[in-house]
Amino acid sequence: MHRLLLFIVITLVPLLVCGQQVTRPIGSFSSDSVKIGVPITYTLVHRHADTLEIILPGSNYNFAPFELVRNDFYPTNTRNGISTDSAVYTLRTFDTAPRQALSLPVFVLQGKDTIRVEGDSSQVILQQLVNKIDTPLRLKSQTELMPVAERFNWPVLLLWVVVGTLVSGLIWLLFGQTIKTKYKLYRLRKDHLYFTSRYNAHVDRFVKTGVSQSMEKAVSLWKNYLTKLERSAINSFTTKEIVEYYDNNEEVNNALRLCDKAIYGNVNTEAEADTKDALQLLRRFAKTRYKAQREITKNAKNNRRHAGLAEPGVVQS
Known part of the structure; x- marks a missing residue:
């Protein structure tokens, strides 16, 4: 019993003393x-x-x-x-x-x-945000639809863009060369039709009136067309340089010289049948060059085998 009392005194007294000394927070x-x-x-x-x-x-x-x-x-x-x-x-x-x-x-x-x-x-x-509550609670029904702003579906758009890009890339990988060839052929045909239409108009005007300006415009149009077709600055060449470019083609040489004589020589060309034939020859030559370029484009992978079709000196009627 004495030991128990002694233990209680030893344990609790320091705690009580400390508790009295420490103030409350x-x-x-x-x-x-x-x-x-x-x-x-x-x-x-x-x-x-x-x-x-x-x-x-x-x-x-x-x-x-x-x-x-x-x-x-x-x-x-x-x-x-x-x-x-x-x-x-x-x-x-x-x-x-x-x-x-x-x-x-x-x-x-x-x-x-x-x-x-x-x-x-x-x-x-x-603080109570709801001061009074009805018992039982009364429910208010609302059946009208409320308009909701439509939200753009960006994930779906991104998916379509990715799929479209992949499909386009696959199509280009498989048919890209064919598409490019078809487009080049389309451009060649369109340019040739445009040239032929305008060239024929100038020639018809020259045949009817005999005015050298119509011939000059026809020859200038011919040079510009061949410049674009051959991808060479033919429109800046002299007659001699053009003839040399086409391997001294005799018919092109004669046709251009007759045209130069009519344009710059002040020659009355109304009765000159040779001059009219020269204009027809230039038109046939341009058509020949168009066909040659078309064949080269069609057979781009076999240009060497079809090189004979592109010889400048060949003129087809």
């Missing part, structure tokens, strides 16, 4: 009311002797009925042997109780023991 809310889910701050201040080692509640502490959002601790301030520890806790609550209280303790380290010192309780009033 002071805690208070920043406002006397709070709304559900809205943060509110709680300030905890504890003054004690500078010889004591104090720990304030941390993030692992249960702040029920509140939830901890964040905590901010401030450095210990010591003056005249008295230390002040403080912390600000940002809390929120989802409890519907009209009054909610919180009391935070501090923990005093005494060797291997820890003494819990409770603080004063501080209360807040929960």
